[in-house]
Amino acid sequence: MKPDVMVLHAQRPEAMAQLEQAYTLHRWDLAADRDAFLAEHGPKCRAAATNGHAPMTAAMLEAMPALELVACSSAGFDGFDTAAMAARGVRLTNSSPALCDDVADTAILLMLAARRGMVAGDAWVRSGDWAAKGPMPLMRATSGKVLGIVGMGTIGKAIARRAEAMGMQVRYWNRRPKDVPWEYVADLTELARQSDTLVAIVAGGEGTAGLISRGVLEALGPEGLFVNVSRGSVVDEAAMIDCLGTGRLGHAALDVYASEPDPDPRLTSLANTTLYPHHASGTVETRNAMAQLVVDNLAALFAGQALLTEVDLSGYLPQPAEA
Numbered sequence: 001m002k003p004d005v006m007v008l009h010a011q012r013p014e015a016m017a018q019l020e021q022a023y024t025l026h027r028w029d030l031a032a033d034r035d036a037f038l039a040e041h042g043p044k045c046r047a048a049a050t051n052g053h054a055p056m057t058a059a060m061l062e063a064m065p066a067l068e069l070v071a072c073s074s075a076g077f078d079g080f081d082t083a084a085m086a087a088r089g090v091r092l093t094n095s096s097p098a099l100c101d102d103v104a105d106t107a108i109l110l111m112l113a114a115r116r117g118m119v120a121g122d123a124w125v126r127s128g129d130w131a132a133k134g135p136m137p138l139m140r141a142t143s144g145k146v147l148g149i150v151g152m153g154t155i156g157k158a159i160a161r162r163a164e165a166m167g168m169q170v171r172y173w174n175r176r177p178k179d180v181p182w183e184y185v186a187d188l189t190e191l192a193r194q195s196d197t198l199v200a201i202v203a204g205g206e207g208t209a210g211l212i213s214r215g216v217l218e219a220l221g222p223e224g225l226f227v228n229v230s231r232g233s234v235v236d237e238a239a240m241i242d243c244l245g246t247g248r249l250g251h252a253a254l255d256v257y258a259s260e261p262d263p264d265p266r267l268t269s270l271a272n273t274t275l276y277p278h279h280a281s282g283t284v285e286t287r288n289a290m291a292q293l294v295v296d297n298l299a300a301l302f303a304g305q306a307l308l309t310e311v312d313l314s315g316y317l318p319q320p321a322e323a
Contacts, residue, residue, distance in 0.1 A: 003302050006042065006064065008050035011073055015291035019049060022299070029054070038063040047071060047301055049294050052094075056080040061088055069301045071294040075099055075281075076231060078204040082316040092311040093297040095290035096154055099281035104158035106280035107199050107229045108166075110253035111147075114225050114274040115140045115197075140223075143167035148195030150188065150212070151202035151230065152178045159199060171195065192219040197227060204231030214239035217249045225251045229280050232258040241266050244273065255280045 005023040010016060019025060026045060031037035042063035050056065052074035058081045061067060067090050070080065075096045085092060113119060116139045123129075124136045147163045149156045149172040160170045160182055170182040173191045177184040185191040188211070192198050198220050202208050212226070212235040220226055226249060228235055237258040243249035245266075253274040257263040260278055267273060281287065293309055300307050 004044040006045040006048040008054040012291035015295050018295045052076040058084040071297045073290045073294045086313040086316040093309045095293045098289035099286050100155050100158050102286045103155050103280040107159045108162050110227050114251050114253040145196035148191045148198040150200045156201045189219045192216045197225040199227040200230045200234050202230050204233050209233050210236045217243045223250045227253045229255045232256045244270050
């Protein structure tokens with residue numbers, strides 16, 4: 001008999017075809033009454049295939065008592081009750097290695113588009129302003145400037161290598177120093193003060209909510225550029241909107257927002273923003289590779305082999321109260 005797998009979110013067509021061949025799939029994502037569907041089919045499932053936009057609540061875990069693995073096709077998993085997963089011993093895999101290069105490319109793309117006025121330049125040509133008004137205003141260079149990276153994980157390192165190749169000075173903040181060739185700055189506000197551009201590439205969730213605070217943004221300053229390719233929750237968005245509107249922050253180039261897919265209109269109305277629709281990993285090649293990791297991690301689980309991209313959930317376990 002084929003193993004039973006709960007599908008909380010559909011994968012790419014090629015990946016779904018492989019899953020359908022290998023497993024009995026239970027399509028929670030298509031169910032009319034999802035609670036009843038989980039109650040009926042949840043106890044049979046040792047694994048779930050999903051992405052970070054679908055929920056994984058404590059109640060859903062209770063309905064799947066045999067669950068061993070949640071295989072997630074995105075890097076983020078903000079909607080998952082990771083504490084409940086960790087307490088139950090449910091393992092988690094994600095797709096960070098597959099999307100590393102495209103997200104790093106997008107961080108650089110957003111930085112350059114903002115610094116060189118790419119969107120405004122496109123409009124300058126199309127509108128006829130080039131002929132009518134002459135050359136557009138001068139922009140800012142990136143070579144020789146300081147790039148501050150908030151989060152020196154796999155993607156942070158990829159961004160740093162790209163920036164260094166462009167002649168930028170790279171400095172970073174992380175919860176702990178890493179064995180990397182770039183300068184570590186222990187205080188995030190101080191890193192912002194030293195940086196011309198600050199890029200956020202940390203995981204979302206409660207631990208990083210509002211990490212990019214008003215103080216950090218004001219330290220980045222009226223000539224500074226903030227780039228976010230992590231999660232909207234990482235930045236105090238209300239403070240960012242205020243800083244952009246009052247000139248305390250020069251520009252924001254964003255792939256993620258507090259409210260998606262309907263960002264705050266106060267943000268989208270600002271001229272000193274460069275906006276992208278949470279599409280940093282949005283290439284055919286990368287999305288296929290992300291979905292393939294779901295297939296490959298499920299295969300590893302059922303073959304009794306090591307998972308390919310397991311997320312360490314030990315840090316999500318409830319900590320004992322201090323005496």
